[in-house]
Amino acid sequence: MPRRLCGLPILVVLAVLAPLASAATSPIPIALRLERLDAERGLSVSLRTRGDSDGRTTFANEDQWADVRDARRLIRDLRVEDESGRALSVNQDVSGWTVRNAPGQPLTVRYRIAPSGPSVLGAEPMAVHRPIVHAGMLHLVGHTALVLPTSARGSDTIAFEFDARAVADDAHFASSFGPGAHLATTPVQLATLRNSLFVGGAIHLSTLDTPDGKIGVALSAMAPGFDRRAFDADVRAVLGGVRAFYRDSQPWFLIGLHGATGGEEKGIRIGGGTGLQRAFTTYVAADYDLRDHDERGLMRWLLAHEYSHQWIGQTLRLSIQGDDRKEPRGYWFTEGFTEFFAVRVLTRAGLFDSAQALDAFNERILRYNLVKRRGLGADAAGDRFWSDPDAEQLLYRRGYLAAWQAELSLRRASDGRRGLDEVLRALILKARKQPAYRVDNTALIAAITAGMPAGDAAVFRRFVLDGGDSPLRAADFAPCLSGYVQRDGAMLDGRRFDVAPGTVLQYRRVDGAKADCFKH
Known part of the structure; x- marks a missing residue:
């Protein structure tokens, strides 16, 4: 206790x-x-x-x-x-x-x-970004x-x-x-100390031994009925899958999971998370229910996304004009590509089935179309990232769609021999060998588009830097998926959104295609 x-x-x-x-x-x-x-x-x-x-x-x-x-x-x-x-x-x-x-x-x-005081879902700033000192526990x-x-x-x-x-x-x-x-x-390093997490007091702490290192799980303010065993099992499976993908191990990693209230009216169950030095922390509804299929899938995605930042963001680091305040201008990569690889890792590890992978894909396309100012460029959206929810969503979703466009182009150009996996691993390997190595938008675009046909590279560069509509087309995923345009607005999480009819491209499995044809 x-x-x-x-x-x-x-x-x-x-x-x-x-x-x-x-x-x-x-x-x-x-x-x-x-x-x-x-x-x-x-x-x-x-x-x-x-x-x-x-x-x-x-x-x-x-x-x-x-x-x-x-x-x-x-x-x-x-x-x-x-x-x-x-x-x-x-x-x-x-x-x-x-x-x-x-x-x-x-x-x-x-x-x-x-x-x-107690943490509240949906409040600004995110609870885990500020010091939490409450009810006998600390989270710093x-x-x-x-x-x-x-x-x-x-x-x-x-x-x-x-x-x-x-x-x-x-x-x-x-x-x-x-x-x-x-x-x-x-x-x-001083930067490491600043980016560190400290959790203690009235918490439940478990330490999981794995072949690739120890994992600490610190739960604070979670409801008594929260299924700690199920969470620990998912932590083992998800972090193991991510480590296998990046071909890496860590002697120690800490996960902070903090319970909050107040999201009932807005339907908020997860407040957000932050990748830190050998740690990430997030806050969720205190009564989060891992018995629910959708909630468990969302938690697995959160674990995969935040843990992937140890490589995309912590190992391979951004430097935009040498100014930390401009770093969000590159979040199309560190957040959007992390979205892409998190779903990919979960699918390959068997933690997302093909239906969940397709749902995640369609949801991100839809969420991008719900952003009103899709014409904001990377710089303008990055400068608004922490103050404008529309800009935040734009960079996450645009990066995800750009990752798919790059993956499709690279695979076509190499007859399937080379894709984003190889690009990302090469960048991370370079960052491991050269700790001072940093990337900006120019370097990232050059590395990602190397090997693409010139036309595809121009589309990628323009979409990432200048914005606009999704570069994906209906036939891009044949013979596994076929694209279709929703004719009557958009549905997400059971709610209808005001999107102009005929503007949202979605995908469905082609009749007769194998269940695992689309693996993300």
């Missing part, structure tokens, strides 16, 4: 141990402690590091990350102490919290994260929860350690770094 720690506040302390100017030659020490968890005051954290060599050190969490805005307001009562425990004068402005210090002086930053993503020295670069090496034993025992705590509430000093 989960251990509840409602009577204890969580405190985060940050200590600075040496000048950041020497980061190129020596790791920056950061020691994180979770000190107290309290129902009224929230979580208190401690983090040790060193002051900047110029005598002026600024600390900050990421004020804007994903769809979270104004994350600094979640940080309360921040103070910075020297090695004797004396409080230093802190100046707060838009850049963060700044102190004057002796060069390389050991500093300790102490603050608390305010209670979050480094981007928004950790207050770190701003002079450190993402590529800087951190000598990182943490201790959460004041708020949870080893059976009730896990992180991107492994199971347990304590981590001895470990070298990591």
Whole structure:
């Protein structure tokens, strides 16, 4: 049973141990402690590091990350102490919290994260993007929860350690770094620390041993009737299928599944997920029912999609003009192609049958047609990704359809010998061999269209960058599927949508075609 720690506040302390100017030659020490968890005051954290060599050190969490805005307001009562425990004068402005210090002086930053309250489906921002401190449990993503020295670069090496034993025992705590509430000093990049997940307290934690590494499953705020055994079985099967596809293994991976309420009126059962360092986290209806065929299929898809980001997004990484804020301009690839390969992996692993694969295919075509501004280009849609649901849907669905157009063209041009599988694996292999390797839209399009006929390559490039209607045609999937145009609007999840008659291309199995002819 989960251990509840409602009577204890969580405190985060940050200590600075040496000048950041020497980061190129020596790791920056950061020691994180979770000190107290309290129902009224929230979580208190401690983090040790060193002051900047110029005598002026600024600390900050990421004020804007994903769809979270104004994350600094979640940080309360921040103070910075020297090695004797004396409080230093802190100046707060838009850049963060700044102190004057002796060069390389050991500093300790102490603050608390305010209670979050229960998580609500359909609310903005997504619950798992902001710190969750509620009902004796904590769920933290480094981007928004950790207050770190701003002079450190993402590529800087951190000598990182943490201790959460004041708020949870080893059976009730896990992180991107492994199971347990304590981590001895470990070298990591600052970007890795920011992109890490920490979950503990009133949670149910199971550790699954697999041939390719351990998988941690941390459940928080899920209803008592949630079928943990069925979920663990699907985690094993889905992650095993994804690892087999990418021909890779991981010594440790953490899945956070957080329960939420409030989606009943809108019919929302899954709130969304985020791929992180050796982890992903998502939140769903607390009473999510894995006995329901459709709900179980949707959960399997979510697991496959989010886990695939360990390769598409974490290993093979985007860099758009060197500006993290422009990264969504490439989400047609990291989200849309992940959609494509998630369904492909599930189908090949036998976790989606041919009917589910065809339903997933048709649904994504339909959802693209429901986007009103299909003429938005990759840049314009990417810049609106976190603020405009239409732009978000557009990039997911456009990338998925572009993946199909590329797959069909490459297979035709090579008589079936080469397709997107080979393209993606080659890109990931290069990224593994060259950790600093990054891709932008130009590099991705060049790699994907290599081997395509010139006309097909031009269609792909134009569709990805400029938008417009789907490039798929009715005869593209013969002899397995035939395309037809819906004449009376569009149906999805039992609801009719206002789509102009005759504009939505859908596919059905050709009479006499084998059941497994269309395998995605």
